[in-house]
Amino acid sequence: MTQQSDSAILQQYKTLEARFDRAAQMYDATYGPPQPTGQGSPLLGWLRERHLAVLRDLFPAGAALLDIGSGTGEEALALAGEGYSVLGIDISPAMVRQAQTKAAVYGMQRRVSFRALPAGRLALLDERGPFGGAYASQGTLNTEPDLPRFAEGLHNLLVNGAPFVAMVMSRHCAFEILRNLRRRKPDETLKRSDDWQETWAGSGGVTAPVRFYTPRTFAQPFKPYFKVESVRAFPLWLPPVYLHDLYRQDAARFQRWEAWDRRMCGWPGFRAWGDHFLMVLRHTGQPESQTAEAQPGDVVPTAEKVENH
Numbered sequence: 438m439t440q441q442s443d444s445a446i447l448q449q450y451k452t453l454e455a456r457f458d459r460a461a462q463m464y465d466a467t468y469g470p471p472q473p474t475g476q477g478s479p480l481l482g483w484l485r486e487r488h489l490a491v492l493r494d495l496f497p498a499g500a501a502l503l504d505i506g507s508g509t510g511e512e513a514l515a516l517a518g519e520g521y522s523v524l525g526i527d528i529s530p531a532m533v534r535q536a537q538t539k540a541a542v543y544g545m546q547r548r549v550s551f552r553a554l555p556a557g558r559l560a561l562l563d564e565r566g567p568f569g570g571a572y573a574s575q576g577t578l579n580t581e582p583d584l585p586r587f588a589e590g591l592h593n594l595l596v597n598g599a600p601f602v603a604m605v606m607s608r609h610c611a612f613e614i615l616r617n618l619r620r621r622k623p624d625e626t627l628k629r630s631d632d633w634q635e636t637w638a639g640s641g642g643v644t645a646p647v648r649f650y651t652p653r654t655f656a657q658p659f660k661p662y663f664k665v666e667s668v669r670a671f672p673l674w675l676p677p678v679y680l681h682d683l684y685r686q687d688a689a690r691f692q693r694w695e696a697w698d699r700r701m702c703g704w705p706g707f708r709a710w711g712d713h714f715l716m717v718l719r720h721t722g723q724p725e726s727q728t729a730e731a732q733p734g735d736v737v738p739t740a741e742k743v744e745n746h
């Protein structure tokens with residue numbers, strides 16, 4: 438898989454911005470925390486709770502954090518409420534406006550703020566940190582066309598040794614394959630290609646150009662800057678996010694499966710087989726080599742080039 442040209446990357450940013458902008462208004466009603474009215478998603482609620490527990494364990498109390506693909510701000514606001522200070526970035530200005538409105542309603546603007554920016558353009562961020570940790574949840578980085586530049590930009594913003602937690606949509610999902618074999622409908626299995634294709638782009642119900650990763654292919658662009666610390670399936674034995682209504686319909690059954698999920702998610706033969714994998718990477722101080730630096734002839738991004746971003 439070769440790196441895309443600069444103009445293809447800009448085009449992809451425009452597509453992502455437009456598609457996620459359109460989804461922003463209804464995002465919380467469908468994928469937000471479950472409400473007594475039936476709105477929101479119990480599966481997403483469960484995933485966020487488990488993800489937040491991992492983040493709390495890793496990040497020092499009160500640290501400054503970066504939320505990459507912050508959406509409507511659910512996780513950033515939860516962490517801000519626990520004493521962290523959080524900067525969320527998101528490619529969609531409409532998502533950013535939703536998150537800012539929620540921060541204002543909860544009176545949290547001093548602890549949390551949001552900016553419209555693609556993940557691959559962190560070098561353009563005014564706030565230079567340094568940050569004590571970062572995370573990107575729900576497959577945000579599966580749509581980022583410039584992972585090498587993202588890895589370099591993130592490295593420049595984090596303190597030495599800081600953790601970065603990435604929740605990435607996997608190339609293979611055991612739940613999905615077994616379910617469709619059992620139903621004798623293998624054709625309904627989501628095509629999880631390792632090359633760019635238009636498909637389901639994570640919660641939000643958005644179709645966009647997406648790449649799926651194995652832990653090994655995802656870790657590659659991070660190699661000069663981060664060390665992989667752990668990988669687990671996330672989730673393993675619960676439905677993939679695009680089948681979240683299945684979880685709603687049979688929550689009691691899936692709650693029983695959660696114990697198996699927790700037990701098996703880190704097993705070597707299984708950790709690459711969830712809907713997502715959760716990878717913890719550790720900032721390594723100086724970059725291993727300077728290969729990710731601009732070479733003669735490279736097009737270096739500038740504020741003008743990325744226009745609104």
Ligand SMILES: C[S@@+](CC[C@H](N)C(=O)[O-])C[C@H]1O[C@@H](n2cnc3c(N)ncnc32)[C@H](O)[C@@H]1O
Pocket residue numbers: 453457458505506507508509510511512526527528529532554555556557574575576577578580581582638639640641
């Ligand atoms: C699936 S949503 C997850 C939102 C949030 N983290 C949550 O847990 O609800 C993905 C978010 O990432 C944003 N996004 C997608 N690709 C991005 C990129 N390349 N750079 C920055 N944000 C991106 C989308 O606009 C969307 O708000």
